[in-house]
Amino acid sequence: MTATTMGRARQAAQVTLLVVLVLVTAVLPLLLTGEQSGGRTLDPADTSLNGSGALARLLEAHGVEVVRVETPGAAVAAAGPQTLLLVTEASFLNRDAARRIAEAPGDRLVAGAVPHLDVLAPGVRRQGPVRARSRAPQCALREAVRAGDAYTGGTSFTGPPGATGCYPADDGHALVRYTADGHTVTVLGDASFMTNLRLAEDGNAALALNLAGARPKLVWLAEPDDPDEAGDPGAGADGQARSLGDLIPGGVRWAVLQLIVAVTLAALWRGRRLGPVVIERLPVVVRAAETVEGRGRLYRSRRARDRAALALRAAATDRLAPRLGLPRTATAEEVAVAAAVRTGHDPEPVLALLCGPPPGDDTALVTLAAHLDTLERQVRDS
Template identity: 35%
Template sequence: MTRTAQEAGTPLVSRRRRGWRGWLVVVVIVAVASGLLLWSASAFTVSEKDRTDPESHGPDGYRALVEVLRDHGVTVDVVRARSDVTRLLDGGAGTLVLPDPFALSDDSVRAMIDAAPATVLLSPSSAVLDLAIPGAEIVGYGTTAVDAHCDLPAASNAGTIRPGALMTGGDVACFPAGGGAALISQSDEGRTVTALDASLLFTNAHITENGNAALALALLGQHDSLVWYVPSWNDSDAQGTSDATLADLTPGWVTPALVLLALTAAVAAIWRGRRFGPLVAERLPVTVRASETLEGRARLYARARDTGHAARILRRRSTAELGRLLGMGRGATTDAVIEAAAAAVAGPRDALRALLTGPEPGTDAELVELSDRLAQWEAAIRAAVRTEGKRS
């Protein structure tokens, strides 16, 4: 008795263990996927910061330039709010470093530029360039190193640089190439605005190339104090008119979370979709005899007057029955059955072929006639097979 109970309980225990193992595998996969997504999200965030932050040590940051400026006695304040920029400029700061202020309105950008004795635009957009230096525009891109060819001391003393974006406009144009200049400058009422593409020139990876370092120190170190503004959407005053994308306006964890949910759903679908479980016999409330099912389908065919469909069923069944009586496999073709049946009873092949492959009957009478003739052929083959068996 005890042994039988244990044997009966063993499959249940095994199924439970398999179930727990399946859940454990799912949990491990989800945990690993979560870790990878969080790591990729953090790596992406660091990568984006490297491209824009003056405190970044990455190849696309400006930390090396900031440290060199401080070593030369320049006070560098990295700020991330417009209010701090205004406060420091009102306190006597001399130079404003302004990367593309994508999150600010034109009025805010204009107010900061007007408050600074010297403004250096690093990689400005066309709109900001025209706002700071009216009439200026971006006209191309330079790839080969060029000399200053201008009277601006900060540029002429730097030697050669490899320009990025080329611009036109301003009072002074330096490093000409391709119909534009890598650096343009304009002075108005004691304020100077200088624009250049520093996306490569002043980064940690390229600051030591050509005359990049000399140009950066001359432009950014012309006063004893410098304010470096870092734009962000958190400091935006132009939400209603900005071109921010949905990704810019959503928290950083939203995308990894959505990807994780999609991955979890996919894993669950694969896991549950391929495991249907054992077949279970269900006791029906009533027993339906096969003859009743047959009669019910026959009545449906009769009500629909679908004699063609009924004829096709009769022919398929009769062909299969003839093949079975003649000892032919299920894969036997209709032509092979016709040849074998005609040879077994020495009957006309064309007549049997017309029965099995001829046109469909159009009336109930023709359908009944077809059924009777097929039954006659089956009876004849059955009798021939029995006679042959008695002789052998």
């Protein structure tokens, strides 16, 4: 390969590397802002360990209609007097969105580290973080008593006057329920008992069914594709599907466009300098005799008389088979018998010649080669 060809090859490799880097840089923002495939925490449509697909199926099996929404506007639109609105720690809310949810009709279930708790559950106060573990209800709340021990904790709360607290944790309770303005509000410090990972432990499934299935319709506010959209109470309320361009921020669009233009110009600039493929002759021609001699010297240096004899016998068998009218797949024994018949010799010596043991020394190896040559000449002349 000449220096010019090597230079062109390097240029082609550089262009290829540049294209790959640009494509990765352009596609990565799309992957980060695009739709994720599974692994969403507390999502009723997710079947991973962090999802809550199992709980959603159980609720539907018990006759509860589960409505999955991604925006506060859609949650408010789906809520009604006989609905339960579930807000988990996976919901991205700003204060205005939390206020709209608090004004929605029906009951509310707030589970996990949800922001703006003073708006979603007025009167409930956080006492502090506590370790999540299996706890006994130690209260008279029917839903908790029927479930028994459950994996709760995360945060302890104190409720307003008249509130019911369950699952004691430090100076408060991991579950608080109270009624205000005709709405039943339930607050939980940890929502991991609703996930597919924890649902089968203790009484987690029973507690989740009792709390989330309290109404015939459950409106589940899940993690949206675009967290910014969750902060806008009116965004996505119409339920229309968003295109891929809607998921890309404006700055990324311009960056991707500039990268595409840069890659195109680089390809045109470098591509014109790549000429046709040049076919070059091999600089060295090795004769077949030299190859045979080199292999023979290698066998001799390693004293591989067995391999040398095997190679001689195999070559002789391959040359004798077509002369004897046998296929090339014929075995050495078949060739030996046919050669003995053709030449009129006793089959035993011919079999020993083509299928015998390896020679014991170099003299025996030379003698074997001479006898094989004689046998081939006799078959050829017969």
